[in-house]
Amino acid sequence: MSKERKLVPSLILVTACFSSMAVMDSAQQPNNAKNVFGFHDYAQEESKFDTDFLAVPDAKLAGEELKTLTAVPHVAASKEDYETAVYVAGKFKAAGLDTQIVPYKAWLNLPKDVYFTAKSADGREIAKGPTREHVDGDPYQDDPRVLPAFNGSAASGDVTGDVVYANYGRPEDFKQLKDLKIDVKGKIVLVRYGENFRGVKVYIAQQYGAAGVIIFSDPADDGYFQGDKYPKGPYRPDTGVQRGSVQYMFKYPGDATTPGIASTPDLPASKRLPISRIDSLPTIPSMPISYHDAAPILEALGGAEAPRSWQGALPFDYHVGGSGSVSLHLVSKEDYAERTIWDVIGTIAGTDGSDDWVVAGNHRDAWVYGAVDPNSGTAAMLEAVHGLGTLLHEGWKPKRTIKICSWDAEEEGLIGSTEWVEDHIQQMEHAVAYFNTDVGVAGPDFEASAVPSLKRFIREVTSEVPSPQGGTVYDAWLREQTESSRQTSATGTARKRQTSPDEASIPRIGDLGSGSDYTPFLQHAGVPSTDIGSGGKYGVYHSVFDNYAWFTKFADPTFVYEQQQARVFGLEILHMADADVLPYDYVNYAKELASYISAAESRASQAGVHLDFSGANSASDKFAKAAEAVLAKQDSGTATSAMNHDLRGAEEALLDPAGLPGRPWFQHTVFAPGEYTGYAAVVIPGVNEAIDAKDAARAQAGIKSLVEAIDRATNALLHSAASQ
Numbered sequence: 001m002s003k004e005r006k007l008v009p010s011l012i013l014v015t016a017c018f019s020s021m022a023v024m025d026s027a028q029q030p031n032n033a034k035n036v037f038g039f040h041d042y043a044q045e046e047s048k049f050d051t052d053f054l055a056v057p058d059a060k061l062a063g064e065e066l067k068t069l070t071a072v073p074h075v076a077a078s079k080e081d082y083e084t085a086v087y088v089a090g091k092f093k094a095a096g097l098d099t100q101i102v103p104y105k106a107w108l109n110l111p112k113d114v115y116f117t118a119k120s121a122d123g124r125e126i127a128k129g130p131t132r133e134h135v136d137g138d139p140y141q142d143d144p145r146v147l148p149a150f151n152g153s154a155a156s157g158d159v160t161g162d163v164v165y166a167n168y169g170r171p172e173d174f175k176q177l178k179d180l181k182i183d184v185k186g187k188i189v190l191v192r193y194g195e196n197f198r199g200v201k202v203y204i205a206q207q208y209g210a211a212g213v214i215i216f217s218d219p220a221d222d223g224y225f226q227g228d229k230y231p232k233g234p235y236r237p238d239t240g241v242q243r244g245s246v247q248y249m250f251k252y253p254g255d256a257t258t259p260g261i262a263s264t265p266d267l268p269a270s271k272r273l274p275i276s277r278i279d280s281l282p283t284i285p286s287m288p289i290s291y292h293d294a295a296p297i298l299e300a301l302g303g304a305e306a307p308r309s310w311q312g313a314l315p316f317d318y319h320v321g322g323s324g325s326v327s328l329h330l331v332s333k334e335d336y337a338e339r340t341i342w343d344v345i346g347t348i349a350g351t352d353g354s355d356d357w358v359v360a361g362n363h364r365d366a367w368v369y370g371a372v373d374p375n376s377g378t379a380a381m382l383e384a385v386h387g388l389g390t391l392l393h394e395g396w397k398p399k400r401t402i403k404i405c406s407w408d409a410e411e412e413g414l415i416g417s418t419e420w421v422e423d424h425i426q427q428m429e430h431a432v433a434y435f436n437t438d439v440g441v442a443g444p445d446f447e448a449s450a451v452p453s454l455k456r457f458i459r460e461v462t463s464e465v466p467s468p469q470g471g472t473v474y475d476a477w478l479r480e481q482t483e484s485s486r487q488t489s490a491t492g493t494a495r496k497r498q499t500s501p502d503e504a505s506i507p508r509i510g511d512l513g514s515g516s517d518y519t520p521f522l523q524h525a526g527v528p529s530t531d532i533g534s535g536g537k538y539g540v541y542h543s544v545f546d547n548y549a550w551f552t553k554f555a556d557p558t559f560v561y562e563q564q565q566a567r568v569f570g571l572e573i574l575h576m577a578d579a580d581v582l583p584y585d586y587v588n589y590a591k592e593l594a595s596y597i598s599a600a601e602s603r604a605s606q607a608g609v610h611l612d613f614s615g616a617n618s619a620s621d622k623f624a625k626a627a628e629a630v631l632a633k634q635d636s637g638t639a640t641s642a643m644n645h646d647l648r649g650a651e652e653a654l655l656d657p658a659g660l661p662g663r664p665w666f667q668h669t670v671f672a673p674g675e676y677t678g679y680a681a682v683v684i685p686g687v688n689e690a691i692d693a694k695d696a697a698r699a700q701a702g703i704k705s706l707v708e709a710i711d712r713a714t715n716a717l718l719h720s721a722a723s724q
Contacts, residue, residue, distance in 0.1 A: 046578055049574060066559070101344055120325065149287070161327065299314070363516075387567075432527075433530070447534065458532070518531050584647050597616045616706055
């Protein structure tokens with residue numbers, strides 16, 4: 001699934017191919033002369049392992065792995081998908097990992113017949129589709145195994161209605177239509193991709209009584225308005241379609257029939273929800289289309305002129321419709337069934353005698369070929385495994401057990417990872433971290449999101465890995481962000497980022513919302529998590545054109561960024577598995593938590609919602625003092641298993657077993673995907689979403705839940721600081 005990343009200007013791709021050994025000098029320098037957070041004596045204990053590991057991931061091998069993984073379409077639960085599971089399992093076994101292919105059964109749809117016909121007021125046909133995705137010269141687009149573009153979790157339906165254009169399909173867009181006296185009830189809503197998760201667009205349309213939803217990619221967002229379109233450039237061509245799931249994952253992800261329960265093959269039918277009781281699936285049909293197919297509909301729409309901010313890049317003025325100018329017949333016949341999916345789990349046993357796990361993963365399934373999303377991440381993960389396997393061969397063994405995971409059916413709703421977490425929920429309290437990568441490489445710009453306690457950890461790891469652009473990944477990351485900030489200042493345009501207030505002179509790291517496989521680990525099980533990738537001018541997301549040909553032309557022609565990502569991903573695993581003291585920076589967590597509470601206070605005041613934040617501020621202050629005490633103990637390098645257990649318990653303590661109001665599967669009191677954003681993180685969601693709804697009682701209850709969670713986390717930190 002992956003986040004729909006905002007496209008930003010990329011740094012010039014350095015095409016010189018660095019060999020593994022040629023870059024080792026820069027890789028060795030940053031940390032050999034200093035200690036690393038979490039290690040009593042890094043130079044003595046870990047630096048040789050790091051150096052040996054960094055020499056292994058190979059750019060050429062990563063390219064070969066990517067080519068194999070993307071040779072054919074491999075949508076979840078298909079024969080071709082299983083073949084990729086066997087391939088990944090073979091790579092894990094060859095590296096020395098104890099490997100299993102783990103099946104689950106999930107309620108999944110495939111398209112039987114999905115099409116639309118649009119007519120003008122006089123009955124003339126003005127558009128029909130979907131038009132087959134096609135450009136001149138793409139070698140992958142005509143494979144007969146490419147499925148027609150469809151939405152995962154789409155409802156079946158045969159509906160006809162007047163067309164209404166609703167911009168991005170956000171709450172404020174539907175409210176603006178209401179203010180314009182346009183009722184979408186019984187109508188077909190046409191929305192463009194961007195700003196929120198596609199499932200949220202359908203969810204809001206359903207709440208307003210729409211009969212169906214058509215989602216198109218506007219060239220303003222990832223097409224020719226951004227630059228040359230494929231095959232000349234990297235952006236979406238006229239017929240390119242963005243597939244994707246419309247499951248209401250902001251309610252709960254995973255198999256829709258088994259919330260909170262693993263959908264194992266032997267699960268009795270009585271344990272699965274009947275379809276009538278599922279509330280994470282839409283009840284109105286939807287389909288994705290290209291801007292080639294959307295253009296004649298939009299051009300023919302009458303009614304009021306759309307607001308200026310609703311105008312896209314098609315060469316005419318957009319109108320909102322709803323006036324009878326265009327009628328659309330939408331047919332969505334979906335084949336739903338319980339289908340088998342396959343996770344691949346590789347294990348390296350730890351030696352410290354604890355039950356601790358370090359878990360790392362990437363999903364493998366794709367809507368079509370998935371060169372960028374997700375198999376650039378899979379190739380990087382395989383090269384990280386290659387490096388760990390070499391260390392094993394040389395005699396290294398990790399202190400903590402390592403689990404490397406290739407998830408399936410992520411695109412349909414984070415299914416493989418969610419079912420596995422639910423299957424191992426008791427062991428999750430021993431998972432000291434989950435490291436995710438998804439869109440591993442779309443270009444040269446390193447990106448990361450994490451819980452606040454692991455942001456320092458990511459910056460340290462990236463300071464050890466060489467960048468193809470010179471210096472370290474940390475250096476290149478900071479240069480790119482600094483240059484982007486200068487461009488933003490020069491143009492006066494806003495660049496949306498979620499950052500902490502202290503990140504002006506260091507690389508900025510985002511907060512974790514949803515859209516990838518860290519979701520069940522952090523937001524259901526309370527496992528500290530990170531997500532890394534390398535972005536760029538990626539305009540073919542979820543289309544047939546996200547293939548090996550596009551990747552080698554526009555993302556990473558010499559695979560040096562694949563090599564880079566393998567090194568960063570592998571060092572995350574290596575450092576967390578071998579650290580003496582778990583490298584959680586709760587001082588930073590306390591600072592960010594205080595800023596979230598302060599921002600919520602301001603938000604409530606502006607919204608006219610009167611709340612008492614005194615308890616939250618007091619709890620936050622106590623948490624900060626406990627974090628300082630713990631940091632002093634961590635810096636001493638003295639670690640005990642009890643101390644590490646309590647450090648890990650602080651994150652889990654931030655869970656509320658009752659979950660969020662109306663969304664009990666999501667239990668984290670600090671981070672969750674927004675109900676009306678889907679991807680973007682909403683911080684202290686039980687408070688902020690209630691403020692947005694102007695529900696003071698609910699918001700105050702959210703503050704109470706937050707205070708109780710912070711107090712639990714504070715007690716865990718105090719106990720850790722007192723450990724002997």
